[in-house]
Amino acid sequence: MGRRRLLQAAVGVPAAGAAVAATGAGQAQAQAAPGSWEPVGRAGRFDAESPRFALAVLPDTQYLFDADSSDPAPLRATFRYLVESRAEANVAFMTHLGDVTEHGTEEEIELAAGTFRALRGKVPYSVLAGNHDIPGDTDDQRGDSAYLAAFGPERYASMESFGGASPDGYNSYHVLRAGGREWLVLALDWRLSDAGVRWTQGVLDAHPRLPAILTTHDLAWADEEGRARLSDNGTRLWEELIRGNDQIFLALGGHYWPPGRTVLTNDAGHDVHVHITNYQDRYYGGAGMIRLYSFDLARKAVDVETFAPWFLARDPQERAPLAAETVELTGDVDRFSLGIDFAERFAGFAAVPPAAPRPPREVMPRGTVAYWRFDADGLGGGAADGPLPDGTVIRDLTGRGNDLTARRLHDGGQELLLRSVEHHDGQPAHASLRFDGGQAPDRGAILATAADAPLNSWKFTRGYTIETFIKLPRPFEGEHAWMGILSWQGRNGDAGKTTGWSPDEPTCSLNVTGERFLQFVVYPHVQDADPTSWSHALETGRWHHIAIVNDGRRTVLYVEGSKIARNPTQASTGIATLGKPFTIGGTQSNERFGQGFYGWIGDTRIVSRKLGPEEFLTPYA
Structure with missing residues (x-):
């Protein structure tokens, strides 16, 4: 299936159900049953060894889950796209940047949680809390919430990628195998407590050789030209986590609009790409728009594109005028490429030992x-x-x-x-x-x-x-x-x-x-x-x-x-x-x-x- 081919078939929704194993080493560890993470239904098979793979990024969906104005149809189309295109686009993972819902009510959360079940067993993913999903004046020590009941560690237990969650359940991490190596994805709460910072540092310390992508809700804001600047919360994350951990090469946030990006220099003298992704101000609340970060290790590049599968799935002749305008975004902050020499960028913490010379007798065939x-x-x-x-x-x-x-x-x-x-x-x-x-x-x-x-x-x-x-x-x-x-x-x-x-x-x-x-x-x-x-x-x-x-x-x-x-x-x-x-x-x-x-x-x-x-x-x- 072409990456721009119209989506035609619905995806069956499997039954929910997972369990969290006993907490160990200060964090909740989920255990997947052997073989439980095989693609099922119509999902394509992901190639973990290919040098080309994609990370899907889903920003604020809150206007799609807004009391009696809710409409999950756009997000269902996005999930259909990810499932049906997983093999061709080689989608390794999807990460949501928070503000799943508008008010964080049980009704909104339940509708959203049911919509996300379309990915179960097909595409691994993470979700983190935004300020509209929980009381916005609290940090990750807030205790129970409708959000935690639906999007806590239990949801990810059957995912092979899931590494664990903080004791409070609001922060989690995944370890992905893609491009022939492992990658760390951090999904951090809207507001990290000091305990949350210590937990995150512990995850990084436990995986010292993995390149890391940090995702959170409030990281940076941008001006109308797309120049991003760290927010107050983003500055705290930068000072306490990002700048001193060379592993973190990409940091992604939502919350603010317009979208933007910048490059900061960490304590090791290396680039950290900081991006804000949010389209809730666009037509139909962003219509479940996603970004694909397509990693190409062979070309030493990451190609970024932003589009709305819900609009793409429609006959062009039947798209509303505003849908036609926003089906795909091509501005400088929506469609761009990053040049990254991955071996060089990761050499400080994950240097690949050079292959030993091969003796002549091994390379003289008949x-x-x-x-x-x-x-x-x-x-x-x-x-x-x-x-x-x-x-x-x-x-x-x-x-x-x-x-x-x-x-x-x-x-x-x-x-x-x-x-x-x-x-x-x-x-x-x-x-x-x-x-x-x-x-x-x-x-x-x-x-x-x-x-x-x-x-x-x-x-x-x-x-x-x-x-x-x-x-x-x-x-x-x-x-x-x-x-x-x-x-x-x-x-x-x-x-x-x-x-x-x-x-x-x-x-x-x-x-x-x-x-x-x-x-x-x-x-x-x-x-x-x-x-x-x-x-x-x-x-x-x-x-x-x-x-x-x-x-x-x-x-x-x-x-x-x-x-x-x-x-x-x-x-x-x-x-x-x-x-x-x-x-x-x-x-x-x-x-x-x-x-x-x-x-x-x-x-x-x-x-x-x-x-x-x-x-x-x-x-x-």
């Missing part, structure tokens, strides 16, 4: 004809960084005799070729070489096989896989168009090829264009052709794994385990090698090197057969 790396295994020891002298031999770790020898072009200086400890996260060796080639005047450095190396004449008629890792510098300075990453030396014209751009091109080369596109051009051993693959523009300052895979019939180029679009269907069998050296760091024209590569090159491997992405140097599922 058919490996050459494998080079620039650590002690490949270079025989020496300093981890500094210039790599001319004449240095980089061993072919297969033992097949395809050793490389380093040399600078055009009498260049030592800075043109340096050892480096930089590497791709998935690279077997934790080392690389830094090349500083360029145009005007030509400069560079290369690594080349000896004149009699077996690789110089291999034809690969049954297929091949060529892999390497590269990183382009940021800033990307100077002229570097058509610089070579790797190639076989020699003219394709000498191999009898007639179809190419020039007979002076080598018979096989991987290059970078002026737009930072990859270009892989090969002159096959069998065909008189030059099938060429082109990638998208490569991002600077980022490592890329590149794999060129040929199955004996055609060639496919992969970047980061992802097949690119511009792979030719033209037949391509083998490589028309001419017995001349294989080279890393440059591409010839008419058997002459001009510029060399500019950037880092890591492990490079050649296998005489097609490999699948799961067999690459950095495996992709």
